């Protein structure tokens with residue numbers, strides 16, 4: 272099983288949106304996937320409960336089904352042992368960051384702690400960044416791009432601020448479950464991220 276952790280100590284950075292859509296993508300590819308939820312607010316769990324019966328199946332953490340993937344959503348304020356434990360279990364960590372000075376400042380502090388984790392230092396766990404709710408050609412978007420580039424970590428996507436994410440969330444859906452004409456532009460923005468996940472979870476000889 273490949274395990275993807277979505278984490279950023281800052282609340283509202285886009286973790287649950289990223290985790291639920293990623294689980295939805297994997298399910299849409301006929302993959303068996305668990306969506307685990309470490310957040311006491313249980314937003315991902317509630318989303319899963321809203322998921323229509325006819326949408327590609329996503330399993331909750333308590334399933335005894337054998338799965339290929341586990342996507343873990345995590346709470347704001349994740350740190351210390353809880354962060355260490357979550358990272359240790361993960362093959363990949365994806366950190367969504369919003370384009371604002373506050374979010375960038377907080378992300379800097381979080382990434383410093385994150386990359387000091389043992390499995391990341393030893394290259395057993397890989398970290399990638401995602402710009403969240405980014406409207407291109409804004410001053411804030413440029414600031415975020417500059418910050419992410421300077422970290423030296425892979426920048427995997429810029430997801431635009433889009434009503435489709437809010438609509439999908441309400442319905443227990445991911446953008447990958449929606450009418451293609453509605454989400455074409457958004458799905459396009461996921462392509463590098465999805466390739467990176469594939470490359471870093473497939474063993475090459």
Ligand SMILES: Nc1ncnc2c1ncn2[C@@H]1O[C@H](COP(=O)(O)OP(=O)(O)O)[C@@H](O)[C@H]1O
Nearest residue numbers: 282283284285286287288404430431432433436
């Ligand atoms: N790309 C996006 N476009 C529009 N709204 C978004 C986007 N990403 C997140 N949101 C909204 O922003 C808010 C915070 O996102 P959320 O994923 O809940 O963050 P976190 O889990 O880090 O607290 C939610 O209301 C969510 O619907």
Ligand SMILES: [Mg+2]
Nearest residue numbers: 286287310314
């Ligand atoms: Mg959340």
